[in-house]
Amino acid sequence: MTYSASVPPAEAGATSHCTACGQEKPRADFHLNRHGNPYTYCRPCRSAMSKARYAAKIAAMPPEILRARADRLARQKREQEARDNAKAFAKAQRQAAGNVEQDAQLKRFKWRENRKRGLHGNGTRKVLPPEEVAANRERVEYFLLLITDQHPTEQIADEQSWQQALSELNRLWLLSGDRVCTCCGQTVPPEQMHPPTPGNTRRGMCKPCAVADYEADRMANFGHLTEPRRLLQRDGTTITVAELARRHRER
Numbered sequence: 001m002t003y004s005a006s007v008p009p010a011e012a013g014a015t016s017h018c019t020a021c022g023q024e025k026p027r028a029d030f031h032l033n034r035h036g037n038p039y040t041y042c043r044p045c046r047s048a049m050s051k052a053r054y055a056a057k058i059a060a061m062p063p064e065i066l067r068a069r070a071d072r073l074a075r076q077k078r079e080q081e082a083r084d085n086a087k088a089f090a091k092a093q094r095q096a097a098g099n100v101e102q103d104a105q106l107k108r109f110k111w112r113e114n115r116k117r118g119l120h121g122n123g124t125r126k127v128l129p130p131e132e133v134a135a136n137r138e139r140v141e142y143f144l145l146l147i148t149d150q151h152p153t154e155q156i157a158d159e160q161s162w163q164q165a166l167s168e169l170n171r172l173w174l175l176s177g178d179r180v181c182t183c184c185g186q187t188v189p190p191e192q193m194h195p196p197t198p199g200n201t202r203r204g205m206c207k208p209c210a211v212a213d214y215e216a217d218r219m220a221n222f223g224h225l226t227e228p229r230r231l232l233q234r235d236g237t238t239i240t241v242a243e244l245a246r247r248h249r250e251r
């Protein structure tokens, strides 16, 4: 029986010669190409080569690409950790349902999370000495200037440091003493007010006031949502948004 060059014998004892390590190895030690022929190099050699090529590719990247890559990897790691954390929490919660030992685990997890947020394990606020509260308040102001890019001398260089500054601000906010609500004038503990971060459009309002203000805004803008809002036209008539959109399409 003869074999053409592109179809080698596939019997058990067949071997191939790797031109990289120079060894004669069994066929099983070679990947096959799409024609079914063994590659010139054995599996370990091919693997080593592709690792080396990848390392060389990384090493040749310009520094700013490398930095962006490092940032991306760090972010992906953080996101993965957050997902793992959430999974662990959900699992602990599930198992805690009928299990005293795992109930304790869930409790320990919550205590750890609370302490990470700068609270007592049971979620209550620590009573801090006034000078520490004042120092925290200053730090909050500092981080606020940083993340809104209003600090006179310092600037945040990358997204990662921005995220760090934001989470530090959120942590310190809870330790920076009571605030007076600009809306109802009541003095509230910091956990009763959202920190004045860029995304917070109701800064200085306590949470109940912020919710009420949001509701008032929504009512002013959209009403009771029973009938479509009407827009006043120059000729004094009113039309619905849908009508306006239809006219635009026809134009």
Ligand SMILES: [Zn+2]
Residues within 6 Å of the ligand: 018, 019, 020, 021, 022, 023, 041, 042, 043, 044, 045
């Ligand atoms: Zn080899």
Ligand SMILES: [Zn+2]
Residues within 6 Å of the ligand: 181, 182, 183, 184, 185, 186, 205, 206, 207, 208, 209, 210
């Ligand atoms: Zn209020």
